[in-house]
Structures are given as structure tokens and as C-alpha cells.
Amino acid sequence: MSGALPVALDVQQVKPSARDSELDESWTYEVAHPDSPADLTAVVGENLRRLRTRRGLSLERLSKVSGVSRAMLGQVELGRSAPTINVVWKIARALGVPFSALVSNRSSSGPMLLRxxxxxxxxxxxxxxxxxxxxxxxxxxxxxxxxxxxxxxxxxxxxxxxxxxxxxxxxxxxxxxxxxxxxxxxxxxxxxxxxxxxxxxxxxxxxxxxxxxxxxxxxxxxxx
CATH class of the missing domain: 2.60.120.10 (Jelly Rolls)
Structure with a gap:
């Protein structure tokens, strides 16, 4: 699956380079329902920083293996840019982790109804x-x-x-x-x-x- 693409990732982002525009144009993300967590930008940034440093990767190295520009990665880590779904997939592949490892923001127990x-x-x-x-x-x-x-x-x-x-x-x-x-x-x-x-x-x-x-x-x- 492409990505697919799942909780409130906004499609707005920093001004991409021409290369990033080619990488990102295949996916957009639907605005979340008001009752959903409003913005996972900070969560994605924190998870990206944690996973990258755990693997001993610099932003430059991760940029090379993911195909996402260093500028974009830096903005995502700082929570200043909400990445497109395609960018999240590319980062997840480069880090060798499931998509959910980058967007997870809470723990829960018991049944959960997804309307x-x-x-x-x-x-x-x-x-x-x-x-x-x-x-x-x-x-x-x-x-x-x-x-x-x-x-x-x-x-x-x-x-x-x-x-x-x-x-x-x-x-x-x-x-x-x-x-x-x-x-x-x-x-x-x-x-x-x-x-x-x-x-x-x-x-x-x-x-x-x-x-x-x-x-x-x-x-x-x-x-x-």
C-alpha cells in the first residue's frame, strides 16, 4: 500500500524544493474530525528525533536514505512543518519502522470504537x-x-x-x-x-x- 495515509496529518508544509514536490505530490490527507487529536505535527517530530538518534543517523544521512531533503526533515523534527503522508512513509521505510511508529501519540487499553x-x-x-x-x-x-x-x-x-x-x-x-x-x-x-x-x-x-x-x-x- 502507498500509504496510505491515518490521524490528522495536515497537508501544509514548508516550501519544498522541486525534488520534494515530486516526492510528495502523490498523497494528501483529509482533515480530521474535530473530536480527533487536532495535530500530530509535534508527535511526528518527537518520534522522528527519537528514532533517528537511536539509530545514530544524522539528518544528512537520513536525507540520503529516505529521499527527503534535510531541510524538510529538520522542519518536521522541530514541529514546524506537518509532513505529507508520502514523506512519513519515506521516513518510516528509511528508519525500518512501521508507519505507526512515527504517528503514535498515546497508550490505551480496553475496547476502542472507531466511528x-x-x-x-x-x-x-x-x-x-x-x-x-x-x-x-x-x-x-x-x-x-x-x-x-x-x-x-x-x-x-x-x-x-x-x-x-x-x-x-x-x-x-x-x-x-x-x-x-x-x-x-x-x-x-x-x-x-x-x-x-x-x-x-x-x-x-x-x-x-x-x-x-x-x-x-x-x-x-x-x-x-
Whole structure:
């Protein structure tokens, strides 16, 4: 999954370089419901600083391995810029951590109800691909659960996830073609596909009706 894209990441950011604009344009983030935590900018910054220093990485080194400019990383760490979802994914991949490790901001126990009308959804730049997280961003986790929607004739290209990441997708409605490192699989309603997602992969809806999928993403326990 691209990212997908899940709790109140704003899309505003510092003025990006031309290179950053190319990296960031594929994802935007829907404004959170007023009852949701208003802004995770500071949380992402604190988590980024902690994870980066724990790994002994300078901003320059992290910039090289993530493809995100040093200026952008510095602004994110200081809580001065709310990163796009694509930037968060690139940083997570470079650090070898789940997406949730960067956005986690609290601990909770007991049942948690996630209301559909308060859902936080990632939306691709063309608006044809959306991702809704079906889990709270309360702690880093090795398994994540998403609802994915792909509009008629829509295509979504996904970059490789951290080494050892697995995607398990089931099509709940419609038809979806999934290409994994160049190998194509056509899934009808009820079909499921499991694959290693640390390679380039593509979701394509060949039909004239929207498709609905559910995704379980599992990260490797051996990730650094």
C-alpha cells in the first residue's frame, strides 16, 4: 500500500524544493474530525528525533536514505512543518519502522470504537485511491489493518515497503489487478492475495465500477 495515509496529518508544509514536490505530490490527507487529536505535527517530530538518534543517523544521512531533503526533515523534527503522508512513509521505510511508529501519540487499553463518520482517510493525488486505517494510532505495531477503495479505472503505484513487509489483500467488491514486481494477478470479489510488499507493486481497477478491498499489512519483527 502507498500509504496510505491515518490521524490528522495536515497537508501544509514548508516550501519544498522541486525534488520534494515530486516526492510528495502523490498523497494528501483529509482533515480530521474535530473530536480527533487536532495535530500530530509535534508527535511526528518527537518520534522522528527519537528514532533517528537511536539509530545514530544524522539528518544528512537520513536525507540520503529516505529521499527527503534535510531541510524538510529538520522542519518536521522541530514541529514546524506537518509532513505529507508520502514523506512519513519515506521516513518510516528509511528508519525500518512501521508507519505507526512515527504517528503514535498515546497508550490505551480496553475496547476502542472507531466511528465510520469520523474516519481519517488517505487520498491519492488524483482522488481515485483512498485508504482508511481500521486501527488507532496509539502505539507502534507490527500489524496494521486498512480499508482500501479504488475508483473505476483507477491505478495506484506503491513504492516498496521496509524489508520483510507482507500484504494480505481480499477484494470485497469489484475487480482488482495487482502487479507485484511485474507479476500480475487478477482478483475478483472474494479473492485474496498474499505477497511480499518490499518490492514495487501496483493496484489497478480494470472495471467501470469502484472496488473495495481490505488489507492486513504485517511488518518483519527483525526490522532494525
Amino acid at each position: 465510520g463518520d469520523r474516519a481519517k482517510r488517505l487520498t491519492s493525488h488524483d482522488g481515485k485511491f483512498t485508504s482508511r486505517a481500521l486501527f488507532p494510532f496509539d502505539a507502534p505495531r507490527t500489524v496494521e489493518f486498512y480499508e482500501l477503495r479504488l475508483a473505476a479505472l483507477g491505478i495506484e503505484n506503491a513504492d516498496p515497503h521496509p524489508p520483510g513487509t507482507t500484504e494480505n489483500i481480499i477484494v470485497n467488491q469489484g475487480t482488482v489487478e495487482i502487479s507485484v514486481d511485474g507479476q500480475r494477478f487478477l482478483l475478483a470479489t472474494g479473492d485474496a492475495l498474499v505477497f511480499q510488499a518490499d518490492v514495487p507493486h501496483v493496484y489497478r481497477n480494470p472495471a467501470n465500477v469502484d472496488s473495495l478491498m481490505y488489507l492486513v499489512m504485517t511488518y518483519s519483527l527483525s526490522a532494525p
